Amino acid sequence: LPQLIDIAFGTDGSTVRTGPAAVGIAPSDVWNLYSRDIPGGGYRNDGALAPLKLSDGTPSSAGLLVGNAAGAWANGNLDPMFGIFLYPLTPNPNVTVTVTNLADGLYDVYAYGHGGPPNEENTVFNLMSAGNDYGDKATATDGSWTQIAWVEGAQYVLYSNVLVQADQPLVLTAKPGMTSYACLNGLQLIHRSAESLVLNPVGGFFTNHVLVQIFGSLGRDVRYTIDGTEPLATSAKYTGPLEFKAATVLQARVFTDGVATSAVYKAEYLRVYALNDGISAAWRQQYFGPGYLTDPRVAAEADPDNDGANNLQEFGNGTNPLDPLSGFAVQVRLIPSITWNSVSNVVYRVLRKDRLDAPDWIEVQQIRAFGNRTTYSDEGVADVPRYYLIKAIAP
Helix, strand or coil, X not given: CCEEEEEEEECCCCCCCECCCCCCCCCCCECXXXXXXXXXXXECCCEEECCCECCCCCECCCEEEEECCCEEEECCCCCCCCCEEEECCCCCCCEEEEEECCCCEEEEEEXXXXXXXXXXXXXXXXEEECCEEEEEEECCCCCHHHCCCCCECCCEEXXXXXXXXXXXXXXXXXXXXXXXXXXXXXXXXXXXXXXXXXXXXXXXXXXXCEEEEEEXXXXXXXXXXXXXXXXXXXXXXXXXXXXXXXXXXXXXXXXXXXXXXXXXXXXXXXXXXXXXXXXXXXXXXHHHCCCHHHCHHHCCCCCCCCCCCCHHHHXXXXXXXXXXXXXXXXXXXXXXXXXXXXXXXXXXXXXXXXXXXXXXXXXXXXXXXXXXXXXXXXXXXXXXXXEEEEEECCC
């Protein structure tokens, strides 16, 4: 059976609940009571409770820390756990619950929070564990919280398959819903079977590379594949973090004595090649389509048409990255070149006018001929007409 920890939040005078709430194992399930009362009188803003008992009454390794919850009030519900709620008596409207020293693995977390009446005294919960943010979830404001049957989203919110690592706490934050303060009634933590797995991260986009870990196997034989097939007992064995540098679909499964003893857990990791690298998103979408973000052809250094120019160069030159014949837009520099009949070993003067009606010729070069044809290229000018006169210098 899975292990269950039940926690009610109230006062020294609160009735201790037994049995299942939204989840449970047996009618005799034991509940831990966290009281905001200080022995001898007064209220505590912050407090602790350890060790927490499992639902069968045996102590666990886990402990509880509660922050900013000195207030207590009743909402009229007759359930011993749900009828009393804690709330802040400070300007800070949030209550924090930190559970420490939980065993490694996957948990379902049930968080109960509602004041009232009125119906607007609901609570928004946020859950953090093992570096993962499981998001905000809120209880009801439509009156459904008053019903006897437990309904997710009415009296409580549920976080499923929450990864817990022994050296990191689970942190639940209760925040105000429609009113100005949070209400905290109860908490249940159910540790699922050893055959459950979590792929962390759970999939999504990455840049350059991603490290993926598989948690929850608790020493079991975990086999995985990255070729699209389901894992077999002969597939690769998971022994540590996996590094992916390209789009990958990871599938993992627990095996016991060669027999599959869990479902197949699957996650898809998509590499993002389109970064803030000087190439516009519109240009990439124009040539590579709406799926350009994860298309390896769109990388700045890629050359998908094999024309010798990468995408960054194609973008800068306004050419088509998929057409090797689109070419570069280049500038051609025209340099005058003059050729004349010559006599070997005679020196010739090269004279130039920028305009034909200019009064004087300007000598730009003297050249000794080494054959009967001589050529001179005037490197100092380009792209505009020039006029030349060749004169031999008398020996």
